[in-house]
Amino acid sequence: MALALLAIPRAAWPADAGAPVRIGWLKIQGRQHTPKQLKAFRDGMRSLGVIEGSDFVLEERYADGDEARLQGLAADLVASGVKVIVATSQPSIAAAARVTKTIPIVGRMVDEPVAAGLARSLARPGGNVTGIYTMTEDMNPKRLALLKEVVPSASRVGVLLRNDFPSPDGAEHAWQVAVAAASQLHVDLVSLNAESASDLTAAFAHASAAKVDGLMTFRNPTVVTYLKLIAEQCRKNRLPAVFDAREYVDAGGLMSYGPNINSTYGQLAGYVVKLMHGVSVGDLPIEQPTTFELVINKKAADAIGVVIPPSVLVRADDVIE
Numbered sequence: 001m002a003l004a005l006l007a008i009p010r011a012a013w014p015a016d017a018g019a020p021v022r023i024g025w026l027k028i029q030g031r032q033h034t035p036k037q038l039k040a041f042r043d044g045m046r047s048l049g050v051i052e053g054s055d056f057v058l059e060e061r062y063a064d065g066d067e068a069r070l071q072g073l074a075a076d077l078v079a080s081g082v083k084v085i086v087a088t089s090q091p092s093i094a095a096a097a098r099v100t101k102t103i104p105i106v107g108r109m110v111d112e113p114v115a116a117g118l119a120r121s122l123a124r125p126g127g128n129v130t131g132i133y134t135m136t137e138d139m140n141p142k143r144l145a146l147l148k149e150v151v152p153s154a155s156r157v158g159v160l161l162r163n164d165f166p167s168p169d170g171a172e173h174a175w176q177v178a179v180a181a182a183s184q185l186h187v188d189l190v191s192l193n194a195e196s197a198s199d200l201t202a203a204f205a206h207a208s209a210a211k212v213d214g215l216m217t218f219r220n221p222t223v224v225t226y227l228k229l230i231a232e233q234c235r236k237n238r239l240p241a242v243f244d245a246r247e248y249v250d251a252g253g254l255m256s257y258g259p260n261i262n263s264t265y266g267q268l269a270g271y272v273v274k275l276m277h278g279v280s281v282g283d284l285p286i287e288q289p290t291t292f293e294l295v296i297n298k299k300a301a302d303a304i305g306v307v308i309p310p311s312v313l314v315r316a317d318d319v320i321e
Contacts, residue, residue, distance in 0.1 A: 021056045024077035024085040026092045029225050030064045040262040044269025065225045070095035084275055090166055104281035106271045107131040108264050110219050111166035113286055122286040130284040132264050136219045136244050137174045141181030143257050147214045147242040148185045154213035158190045161218040194222050204233045215241035227251050238304040246295040255296045259289035293317040
């Protein structure tokens with residue numbers, strides 16, 4: 001893809017010929033939450049021959065964990081003159097989409113974009129939103145199966161989720177998908193609704209009282225924002241857990257299975273460069289991951305007394321010793 005893009009004659013956005021393109025970066029968490037994501041985007045732009053400062057400038061906006069601030073921050077980006085908004089979460093995408101129907105929005109999607117009303121189809125979105133659909137919900141049965149493989153005796157698993165995310169209907173659908181998978185594994189699921197840090201503390205107390213044997217998460221702003229707290233609570237409660245991205249494992253969680261989130265932002269850079277060369281946002285297909293990585297924190301396993309089976313270790317893409 002890089003060679004194909006570099007073959008296109010370099011040109012700035014038509015309305016701003018000769019001036020750097022202003023690109024918005026909208027994130028629900030704080031600047032220091034997951035800085036590798038922004039680095040991956042910058043690296044992606046650089047690899048495609050697009051230079052920060054001369055070809056583009058970044059306008060960064062952070063909600064510091066307050067979802068309610070996102071729409072105002074998106075409006076601020078529009079007022080600042082950005083030509084595209086890179087939205088780093090489903091709430092960021094939704095907030096930006098409420099503010100503008102004309103400025104392209106490129107994002108990492110958790111909710112299925114057609115079902116969410118953000119696109120007419122994956123192949124031809126048709127509106128002003130495109131990006132990468134990371135298929136988080138689709139992978140929940142696989143994650144649950146991995147947890148059962150690591151802890152064969154597990155009969156009850158807690159699920160950290162939000163009953164309102166991405167919508168009440170969406171949350172219920174994700175829950176039913178997981179329940180069906182759990183039934184095949186002879187596992188009962190315990191719903192642990194959490195919308196704040198205090199909710200998370202209560203959720204872990206509930207998990208302890210319910211005597212759950214393991215934990216999994218449905219990706220949402222709460223579990224992403226408080227990933228370190230979740231990892232700490234898992235260690236404290238000696239609770240084996242499976243997550244959808246390695247950022248949790250890097251924070252001390254047991255294991256994760258899903259697409260490499262950081263590399264997703266390198267892919268989003270490719271979308272932005274295509275937009276800079278005049279491709280219509282509605283014509284840019286929404287892509288899905290083709291590879292997934294299993295990351296295991298052996299140190300965390302030892303700390304909570306879990307022995308990772310050799311059959312799982314040999315399949316891991318990365319093992320943190």
